[in-house]
Amino acid sequence: MPDPAHSVTAIPPCMATMDVMPDGDRMTVTVWGELDLGSRRLLPDLHDILTLSGSGIDLRLDAVGFCDCSGLNVLLDLRLRALDEDKTVTVRSSGRAVERLLDLTGTRELFAAPGQHQDGAHPATGGQPGQEAADDQETRADDRELRAEVTQLRRAMQTRPTIDLARGILMASFGLSPERAWSVLVRTSQNTNTKLHHLARDLVGTVHGGTLPEPVQQQLAAAVAGTAPRSGAAEDGTGVL
Structure with missing residues (x-):
């Protein structure tokens, strides 16, 4: 079995760069280039940025010219880390490549800004006691199912x-x-x-x-x-x- 160090070095070079700008209690991250398997190399920095933020990260992906399922998995990984820290990750703007993949995989809503979900409600606006925890569990279950679907889609594209x-x-x-x-x-x-x-x-x-x-x-x-x-x-x- 390959050791972890070998697995890390097997990841191709990252073809994306990013710029970070504080914005109140959030961090705005602008990304250029390509989001593919190599973009996993951005995750350690993104996790650090998330930790430094007060409430999460806003992504601007207008300059991303290519995005595949591996790139989407990077965004999903970052979102799961944000959930663990009671924070959010939103896609504030994106180019055609990202837009197409979000629509194809049905993941656009996962990166919507608070108050812009399809049900029109924000979790903090009310509801019965315990409802927020139940919603969070449901969201995590949906995330797991979505990640499985994205993996299947990537495999289908490869084969x-x-x-x-x-x-x-x-x-x-x-x-x-x-x-x-x-x-x-x-x-x-x-x-x-x-x-x-x-x-x-x-x-x-x-x-x-x-x-x-x-x-x-x-x-x-x-x-x-x-x-x-x-x-x-x-x-x-x-x-x-």
Whole structure:
């Protein structure tokens, strides 16, 4: 297993810079550049800035030209740290890249300024005793679910090109439509208890001389035979591997 030091050094360089400006009991942080996996290197400084603030951090992300799921996870990590300190993190302004990701993942509300939530209420404006604690627990549960969704989205973005290549191989080898090729991949994945992106990776590897295990070859051939029209020699499931 890699040691923690190796894991840290494995993070790519940070392609973002930031400027900090005190604003009353809050800190305004302006970020330039790209928020990707390397932006995790900003977290120690952001945590220090959060600690120094009275009530939290306001982010200005207008100059961020690229933001992916890793960058969003940095913002979510900072928000969770703020919750632990009874503070908030807001996105005061952002460019197109950040706007698109916030909309795509449904996370915009998590970084809204107090009083701007969809329910129109601020937790401190009233409610029954204990309601604020219940709301905080619900928020943390929502955060955990959201982080899982973001992780899944990132994995999907990383594995999609390989899956598309594998589908293209099946289309070219057996004369399948895109829909039928997708069905063959899914059926073979299910019948062999193999993750779809692992099956796709191994299938792409056959182009460079690799081979699939015999049971996988059999299930793939059966899936092709059961999915493709019965009108060609290439559809008997024996010609690709």
